[in-house]
Amino acid sequence: MAINCTRNQFQKLCHQAFRRNFSLRSAAQAKQLTVRDALNSAIDEEMERDERVFLMGEEVAQYDGAYKISRGLWKKYGDKRVIDTPITEMGFGGITVGAAMAGLRPICEFMTFNFSMQAIDQIINSAAKTLYMSAGEVNVPIVIRGPNGAAAGVAAQHSQCFGAWYSHCPGLKVISPYSSEDCRGLLKAAIRDPDPVVFLENEILYGIPMDVSDEVMSKDFVVPIGKAKIERPGSSVTLVSHSRGVQLCLEAAKELSGSGVDCEVINLRSLRPLDMETVEKSLEKTHHIVTVEQGWASSGIGAEISARIAESKSFFFLDAPILRVSGADIPMPYAKTLEAACLPQPQDIVRTVKTLLNVK
Amino acid sequence: MASRILSRVLTLNNFPKQHSKLQTFSNLFSPGHRALSTSTKCFSLEQERPKFPGSKAKWTEKLEFVHSDLYDGIPVYRVMDRSGQVLQADQDPQLPEEMVVKMYKSMTLLNTMDKILYESQRQGRISFYMTNYGEEGTHIGSAAALDPADLVYGQYREAGILMWRGFPLDSFMNQCYGNELDLGKGRQMPVHYGTKELNFVTISSPLGTQLPQAVGAAYAYKRAQNGLCVACYFGEGAASEGDAHAAFNFSATLECPIIFFCRNNGYAISTPTNEQYRGDGIAGRGPAYGISSIRVDGNDVLAVYNVMKAARDTAVRENRPVLVEAMTYRIGHHSTSDDSSAYRSVDEVRFWDSTDHPISRLRNYMALRGWWDEAKEGEWKKQSKTNIMESFARAEKKLKPDWRLLFTDVYEKMTPGLKDQMREMEEHVSKYKDHYPVQNYAKTTTPLE
Numbered sequence: 080m081a082i083n084c085t086r087n088q089f090q091k092l093c094h095q096a097f098r099r100n101f102s103l104r105s106a107a108q109a110k111q112l113t114v115r116d117a118l119n120s121a122i123d124e125e126m127e128r129d130e131r132v133f134l135m136g137e138e139v140a141q142y143d144g145a146y147k148i149s150r151g152l153w154k155k156y157g158d159k160r161v162i163d164t165p166i167t168e169m170g171f172g173g174i175t176v177g178a179a180m181a182g183l184r185p186i187c188e189f190m191t192f193n194f195s196m197q198a199i200d201q202i203i204n205s206a207a208k209t210l211y212m213s214a215g216e217v218n219v220p221i222v223i224r225g226p227n228g229a230a231a232g233v234a235a236q237h238s239q240c241f242g243a244w245y246s247h248c249p250g251l252k253v254i255s256p257y258s259s260e261d262c263r264g265l266l267k268a269a270i271r272d273p274d275p276v277v278f279l280e281n282e283i284l285y286g287i288p289m290d291v292s293d294e295v296m297s298k299d300f301v302v303p304i305g306k307a308k309i310e311r312p313g314s315s316v317t318l319v320s321h322s323r324g325v326q327l328c329l330e331a332a333k334e335l336s337g338s339g340v341d342c343e344v345i346n347l348r349s350l351r352p353l354d355m356e357t358v359e360k361s362l363e364k365t366h367h368i369v370t371v372e373q374g375w376a377s378s379g380i381g382a383e384i385s386a387r388i389a390e391s392k393s394f395f396f397l398d399a400p401i402l403r404v405s406g407a408d409i410p411m412p413y414a415k416t417l418e419a420a421c422l423p424q425p426q427d428i429v430r431t432v433k434t435l436l437n438v439k
Numbered sequence: 440m441a442s443r444i445l446s447r448v449l450t451l452n453n454f455p456k457q458h459s460k461l462q463t464f465s466n467l468f469s470p471g472h473r474a475l476s477t478s479t480k481c482f483s484l485e486q487e488r489p490k491f492p493g494s495k496a497k498w499t500e501k502l503e504f505v506h507s508d509l510y511d512g513i514p515v516y517r518v519m520d521r522s523g524q525v526l527q528a529d530q531d532p533q534l535p536e537e538m539v540v541k542m543y544k545s546m547t548l549l550n551t552m553d554k555i556l557y558e559s560q561r562q563g564r565i566s567f568y569m570t571n572y573g574e575e576g577t578h579i580g581s582a583a584a585l586d587p588a589d590l591v592y593g594q595y596r597e598a599g600i601l602m603w604r605g606f607p608l609d610s611f612m613n614q615c616y617g618n619e620l621d622l623g624k625g626r627q628m629p630v631h632y633g634t635k636e637l638n639f640v641t642i643s644s645p646l647g648t649q650l651p652q653a654v655g656a657a658y659a660y661k662r663a664q665n666g667l668c669v670a671c672y673f674g675e676g677a678a679s680e681g682d683a684h685a686a687f688n689f690s691a692t693l694e695c696p697i698i699f700f701c702r703n704n705g706y707a708i709s710t711p712t713n714e715q716y717r718g719d720g721i722a723g724r725g726p727a728y729g730i731s732s733i734r735v736d737g738n739d740v741l742a743v744y745n746v747m748k749a750a751r752d753t754a755v756r757e758n759r760p761v762l763v764e765a766m767t768y769r770i771g772h773h774s775t776s777d778d779s780s781a782y783r784s785v786d787e788v789r790f791w792d793s794t795d796h797p798i799s800r801l802r803n804y805m806a807l808r809g810w811w812d813e814a815k816e817g818e819w820k821k822q823s824k825t826n827i828m829e830s831f832a833r834a835e836k837k838l839k840p841d842w843r844l845l846f847t848d849v850y851e852k853m854t855p856g857l858k859d860q861m862r863e864m865e866e867h868v869s870k871y872k873d874h875y876p877v878q879n880y881a882k883t884t885t886p887l888e
Contacts (some may be wrong), residue, residue: 159662165692170685173651174693180640180652181590181659204645205652213633213641214624215848249849273851305854352854 110296111288117259118148118224118280121266122186124298126156129184132270133160135171136188136225145190146226146285172198172223176205179221184270189225192241192279206275207250222269227255227279228322228373229422235410238418240374242321245277246350246383252304253351255279257325259289261348264302272304279350281323305352309361313343316432317361319384320371321347324423328371331428338438350380358384359393366398369431373422376405404431512719515766516746517736521795523803525741532745536810542583542740543805545602546575546798548823552598552608553771555827556615556629560775564835565615567629571598573738573770576797577702579603580743581765584751585670590656591639592649592671595630596702600672604637608827612834619881624848625840647673647680650699654686654760657695661758668696668754670747675764676707678721687728690760698750699730699762702737704769709782722764730762737765738797741804768795841883842868853888861887 112120126132133156138145140153140163153161164171168189175185189195195202206219229238246253252274256262262280269276294300310325311332318328325346332342343361347354362368368388370381381403388394388401407421433439488497518530525531534542553570560568571578578599585591591600598611610622614632617625622634623641633641640656643649653671660667677683678701690697701721705712712720725732731753735746743765750761768791772779779788805811846853846861853861868875 162693165688167681167685167688169681170651170689173648173682173685174655174658174689177592177652177655177657178659179655181656183655183659183662185655200645200648201651205643205648209641209643210851211848212623212627212631212643213848214622214626216622216633216635217641218851252850352856 109290110293112259112263112291112295113286113288114259114262114280115146115148115150115285117262117291118266118285119150119152121263121270122149123152123155125267125270126152126160128298129270131182131184132186133162133178133183134186134188135162135164135175137164137166137171137190139163139188144188146282148188148280148285168194168197169201172201173205175221175223176201176209176219179206179219179275180209180217184220184222186222186224186270189223191230191237191282192225192227193237193239195223195225195241202245202251202275202277203248207248210274211250218273219275220273221275222266222272222278223275224266224269224278224280226282226285228281229406229411229418230282232413232415232418234413238411240279240322240372240406241277242279242350242372243374243379243383245279246353246380247378248351250275251351252276252349253279254304254349255321256348257281257284257310257322257346259287259291260295261302261308261346263291263295264300265304265348268301268304271301276304279322284323284326302348305349305354307348307354307357308346309343309357310346311342311344313341314365315341315343316367316369316436317343317345317358317365318369318371318428318432319345319347319358319361319381321350321380322373324371324373327423327425327428330425331432334425334429335432338433340432340436340438342432347380353383353387355384355387355391359388359391362388362393363396366396367432367435368397369402369404369428369435371404371423371428373406375408376403377408379403379405381405399435402431402435404428507718507723510719513722513732513734513764515734515736516742517739518741518745519739519800519804521800523800523805523807525804530742530745532741532748534741534744536808538583539801539805540810542579542603543798543801543811544819544823545599546579546740546801547819548608548827549575549578549599549602550798551820551823552602552611552827555824555831556611557771557775559615559831560629565629567775568615569596569630569774570771571596573768573791573796574702574704575599576740576801577700577737577743577765577767580737580740581670581672581700581747581763584744584747586667586751588638589667589751590653590660590669592653592656592669593632593639593642594646594649594673594677594702595642595644596674597672598630598632601632601634601637601639604639606632606634606637606639608830609833610634612830613837616834616837617839618834618837619840620834620837621840624844626844647677647682649673650677650680650682650686651689653699654690654693654695654697657690657697657760658693661693661695666755668698668751670698670700672700672702674707675701675703675705675712675721676710676715678724679707679715687724687730687760687762691729694758695760696754696758697760698747698754699760700747701762701764702767703764704737704767706769706773706779706783708773708777709779711782720764722762725762730760732762732764734764734766737767738795738800740797740801767797770796838881839879841881843883843887847887 139149140161143150175187178185209217209219228240242255254265256265269278320328328344332344370384372380385401404423404427556568557570559565582600582603613620615629631642653669657669707715722732722734735742753761770792846857
């Protein structure tokens, strides 16, 4: 783990960040659920459902987790199933992999995915490959989760997206959810899945309440891994994104609708397997596509989507080149203004779409 | 003096509170305890200990560092001398003749198999091999003391454990050839064995990864309360990996039934132990982690057996980790990719091979009891060699695994992308079948998913 003492700073900053950026909806709306509560309830219900499920990570027990995702779980399930660890990512990464091999269903929480680099060998060489290398004898049903991507004001070593890193590797399933619905349904699916799943949360979204239907609140609500969701249907251009990028796309779409541009916004939900069927179908309708991600462009999710389109028949439906909106190709600066400039903003998406469609 | 210092610490910590302080004090002053305070304030200091959350030690006014060279190191436990004579009768485990002969046969069968497979690699018939020469005692002595249902995580040089547990010669051969009968479907380099049936986790190449994983498995066993433990093998070289630190620390804090079994064979590929660490080897690290630790002569198979038996008892009964450091010597090269003559002398190797070999020591022990003689040795050598050669020939003739198995087991169920890849390759191979040696590959009849 890097700098533990920045934890509170993290939290304060992100609370400020979303206060600054988002106006919360009126209370008259339907049922609302924060992303944090969606994750918390998903873990709680799955622990209740399956005795083999347990949570391990730094400060997940009595302290309720650095970001309070495990709030109340230690009180409910005790030391046996909610386990605080010494500060050794490689250690508890390996321990959860081993526990999974021996029949348990561990959830391994990294305080942030930045620290998962300390455990990368356990994730790639062991979790992802053991089923294959053991010729199908040894499953590793583990969920590796925690906040991923840029937070706010925490500079280069705490602000990067690992979506492209993990989705590079066969053997892993990689989920990058956006909404409370995604988080609840996909985390439950991930915990039940027999394969190792990397679950990339977003710290800025944790505290945001979102509308959810009664169905989402059901204990049986599960979202299938490997399927994207059309968050907003449209006809002029397809915007594809994941995690917080989806929110940026929705904001951009709202603004673009004023200029007569009707955006279709696709929330990828899973980065591996990647649901190209949904992307291609949308593209065949809109003939234009822009990918949006907070991570770096180089060998990124947008690059992958672009390449897959080029290799598919849907390529011939394109009326214009594929464009990518992504994070700037430098380590994240600390200064607030530079940080904002390095991350894609709704305005960047608006500008890119207007260029693509030649709209003034 | 390590053990004495350790015992001192234990004495102090375990001392009943109402016990006479004078006795404690006289204990402190016993000769040889150089690192101790001689301050007369010791009495009052005994009463008020430091209250730091991170230490249970005592106060001192003497500025003194603890030096690692103050003691001789943890002693090496043994039962027999090199001639197979038991040194202290009560330490002989008194194993029945049948069991000792089985131990001997497992060690020698492994040794003969190594010779044949090593040669076959030299002839280009298999791609890679790692011999177990000189370390047979550590494998068989420890395996014999475990319950066959105990889970074993090996590093890569632990074929003897499988041999003891009854892994058939054919299974060894099939794995090294990666043929259609290989339990691993031909996916791994030779010697990366794995079998669920014999509770032996498939070998992972990156060094040290098995250590924290074994702790995780031991945690699962603790929860299951199944009366079993996990035995995790590793070399002293792998103990330099951060994984080892993580595993030791977690096993202690999680209180897991695990035995860490270190084969200290003197070399991390080419790096000798004196360049790998300072201090008292691997066992010397155990107490610092709060792990009961012991050092044993790995070439004395009975000593290894005794130690492992006791270690297993502690692990299973008390849910505690135990660290065993078995001292031995890697007589062979690290692997077929290594030539050890570049970094050690032939004389050094010859000494261990001729003078302190675990196989000859056990043979001497058996001969002293009239359980083994030249005739039996000759007959067994001939028979074991024949068995191995026959198995070897069978494995070599087998087809390679179905090539479509390339795409299975990446996930529990094949993803659409994997199915596409497989379909594409099937079409390609069927179109150009004249250009591919398809007849060399088995054809799976069950549908792949």
